[in-house]
Amino acid sequence: MERTRWGGFKGLVFPLGLLTAWFIFGYTGKLNQQILPSPGEVLSAFRYLCRDGLLWSHLGSSLVRVFGGFALAALVGVPLGLIMGCVPQSQTWFGPTLHFLRQVPPTALIPLFLLWFGIGEAPKLAVIFYAALFPIVVNAARGVQEIPGMYWEVSRALCLSPWKTLKYLVIPGSWGFVFTGLRLGMGMSWRAIVAAEMLASASGVGYLVMTARSLARVDEMFVGILVIGFMGILIDAAVITIQNHFVPSWRSVQGTRRSEKGGTTAPRTAPSLQEL
Amino acid sequence: MEQPLLELRQVSKNYKLEDSKQELEVLTNINFMVQRGEFVSIVGPSGCGKSTLLSIIVGLIAPNDGECLYKGEVVKKPSLERGLVFQEPRLLPWLTVKDNIGLAGEYDEGLLKKMDLEDFSHAFPHELSGGMASRVALARALAPRPDLLLLDEPLATLDQNLRSKLQGELQRIWKDEGVTCILVTHDLNEALALGTRLIVLGKRPGTILHDTSLQDSMEKEAMKEQVLTWMEG
Structure with missing residues (x-):
């Protein structure tokens, strides 16, 4: 128990050490303020941006875009992935195209989206949609493929209708993978929007960082960067919380079974991020 | 003569091996009929095609040769x-x-109680x-009230005590529900204890070595040695 508790703090040692060093160098005045402002200055800039409402307004713009584009990607990506998982031939037909598109980073498409959709919200939503779509589709498809064959045989032997197969087998059976895809998609969305706002936007956290750069306000750039990082962590934590809340039965099948033989076989769990 | 509930006519089944172009012959020339109300036990050594035979009867797979008739109609797909x-x-x-x-069937509180x-x-x-x-697996198969219940070694993974208990339950279900049963097992004692008829399959490719009705416990006991010899032969 002690080891576990200590384990949770281990990850904080490095950032706290870095912060301490930053404080010490900032306090002694050995930092070049044009390159690296002191923590105090960054905090002042943070307070100013908060009081002024600028930070909240930029953050709000980014979040609205992210959730809008992500919701679209989820609405399209989950059903598409489930269909692809259910139809084995789809991998043969669409696999190479998907693989190609996955190699093209969303930022590379920003100029094209600007050309197609003009300036405004549409190209940003398109970037987020593109960034989130592939992890969602790929994981949903894999989730279906990972449903053990014996359960498909059960559904056939019980003559389940396509609707019942979807409701009782495909959706719950792939749920863990679908959520992993949504989580990855959300992370990709956040990263993509910041990049998009840096290149083509008049609001958002990415825009805040770029404006600070053009005004040589390194302290505000730091505020923006730190906010991007912390928001990413918060969004990821929120998705994990939702996942843990909505996938209880998936998690519970991994629990220990009674000692007698012949219980049910637990299916594979969703992959870790490293695995993907 | 009454139409049999199930009839297999010259059923053969081969599987294509994934790594080569060779075919694995699993069942060959299987012929038998099952009348309503029978409890047929099918025994045979491991890998002789017992489970394949049940899959053909259910309609999960099709035979390469011959046909499987259920109530006089060729089985093409699973049915409740x-x-x-x-x-x-x-x-x-993920389901309770x-x-x-x-x-597949109506949820029946009575069935849950019976089980x-x-x-x-x-x-x-x-x-x-x-x-x-x-x-629960047994109750799930019984819920749609099937006429024919196919049991693919459902007790194989259980310990002896539990096995004996569930064998009793199977027999009770067969008598009470009036369902025709086909039990596939490699356990001769189980086959003899439950069945009213015994079909013995030989080593792969599975063929029927013997098909006999089982009358009383004395006869069942007397058959044991003989059946073991067939199975090993």
């Missing part, structure tokens, strides 16, 4: 009239006992013991 209990319970882990049983599962209707499969999981 033929219930299958797999070797492992294969309960969907109640939902697993109600997957002694009424206290576990909201339990998930991982919360069940092996015996309970087997009973």
